[in-house]
Amino acid sequence: MFANSKRPIRWGMVGGGRGSQIGTIHRNAALRDSVFELVAGAFDINPERGRAFGADLRLDPDRVYPDYKTMLEAESARSDGIEAVSVATPNNTHHEITKLALEHGIHVVCEKPLCFTVREAEELQSLSRSKNLVVGVTYGYAGHQLIEQARAMVRNGDLGEIRVVNLAFAHGFHSDAVEEKNPATKWRVDPEFAGPSYVLGDVGTHPLYLAEAILPHMKIKRLMCVRQSFVKSRAPLEDNAITLMEYDNGAIANVWSSAINAGSMHGQKVRIVGSKASIEWWDEQPNQLRYEVQGESVRILERGMGYLYPEALVDDRIGGGHPEGLFEAWANLYRRFAFKMTGDHGLAPDGIEDLIFPDVDAGLEGVRWVENCVRSADAGGVWVDYWKT
Ligand code: NAD
Secondary structure, three states, rough: OOOOOOOEEEEEEEOOOOOOOHHHHHHHHOOOOEEEEEEEEEEEHHHHHHHHHHHOOOOHHHHEEEEHHHHHHHHHHHOOOOEEEEOOOOHHHHHHHHHHHHHHEEEEEEEEOOOOOHHHHHHHHHHHEEEEOOOEOOHHOOOHHHHHHHHHHHHOOOOOEEEEEEEEEEEEHHHHHHHHOOOHHHHHOOHHHOOOOOHHHHHHHHHHHHHHHHHHOOOEEEEEEEEOOOOOHHOOOOOOEEEEEEOOOOOOOEEEEEEEOOOOOEEEEEEEOOOOOEEEEEEOOOEEEEEEEEOOOOHHHHHEOOOOOHHHHHOOOOOOOOOOOOOHHHHHHHHHHHHHHHHHOOOOOOOOOOOOHHHHHHHHHHHHHHHOOOHHHHHHEEEEEOOOO
């Protein structure tokens, strides 16, 4: 359905090498609709491993590079060089790679968190604007069609006035010190690589963006956060945090960010409570959106069904009933990134051009939120003005 774009975008990757957690997901999402074509990469911190991995991906060996600086230099000098690059490396490298790619005139899809400080994020935002280049951020579940449905329901007043927002991303996989044996977890609890937070940036920013996508008219006014390191060796980084937020329309929200929610598989949930009705979505059962109208029996809205709003149905590849989830959502995001990069109307049907995706502003917002949460928590869990960082 979506493979009718004019031609694929020439695309490269930094990181996401063999054995990485997220590299395969980027490739599956970007390549799914033939909207991107992988032509180059600097896949690994170890150049030899990176080269071998590029060969396995059947890439031209001349375009598998030992490091990202060499890749950006060489590719921007070619007439058929990459037009977009995805950054799937540990957090401490995101800012410098994204900045350099933008300076070379290349669109970027960057992993979250976009960078470590609001100042760095604002720099990327202004570079992206002045160069007219897209920076997409992979809050992957934001591509799910039922998130579009939730956004359309709020916009059309189906819930009434929004009062309460319940957000959580609370899994249990790091209930004990798994980092002692797992390198992919080890860097996540080291401030040098992970930045000023662990779970706030690693998981909390995902539902934060879902709320931004569903409730674009609401802005955070102030927040209060407490954070804990239940596995003591992780201090000063937290493995659990609770944030309270007040919005400018009087609504209140809480966000539970956690890696120690023992027994929980993923635990990303969003519940929006309005004056007339509530909706609830859980990423472990992504095909269903609960719609609860006060005084009526619960309705379960199923993905892919004709009664959804058109904005949601645009994202459907496989029809109702079949299971769908992470890859579909990520592929929708990559298609939206591509539409924004090219303006190619084969990628967005007429009348539905306003498809949202996490862009550089969303990346900046995640960084701002983490900075505020850390400031609040480290001052003893006090209210802080959201805009005075
Ligand atoms: P990982 O440790 O499993 O893999 C990192 C990969 O990057 C490895 O292949 C490593 O060799 C490579 N690498 C490291 N430094 C590099 C450099 N300078 N140049 C080239 N390659 C380099 O990490 P991961 O779990 O895949 O996480 C990577 C990023 O993705 C992190 O920022 C993480 O927060 C993010 N992530 C996002 C999601 C999501 O849902 N969006 C999920 C998991 C991870």
